[in-house]
Amino acid sequence: MAKNQRPSIKNEEQYEALRDKGMSQEKAARIANTPNSGKKGGKAKAYEERTKQDLYDQAKKVGIEGRSKMSKKELIDALRED
Structure with a gap:
């Protein structure tokens, strides 16, 4: 962009x-x-309670690059930072 x-x-x-x-x-x-x-629900699990695949899918959805090489902790950090 x-x-x-x-x-x-x-x-x-x-x-x-x-x-x-x-x-x-x-x-x-x-x-x-x-x-x-923008919809509220508040029923999502904490990142630590999710599987690595769930975190990967979320990272893909929001466009985090390099996600395929990340560990579960790195995915959590990226989702929180990005």
């Missing part, structure tokens, strides 16, 4: 809220464009 080019956004309200919290355009866009973005 070009430096000052804005990505396509599906959930503008969530995107703006994430940007206000200091997230990068790319990270905010990935989160705001996921299915069911």
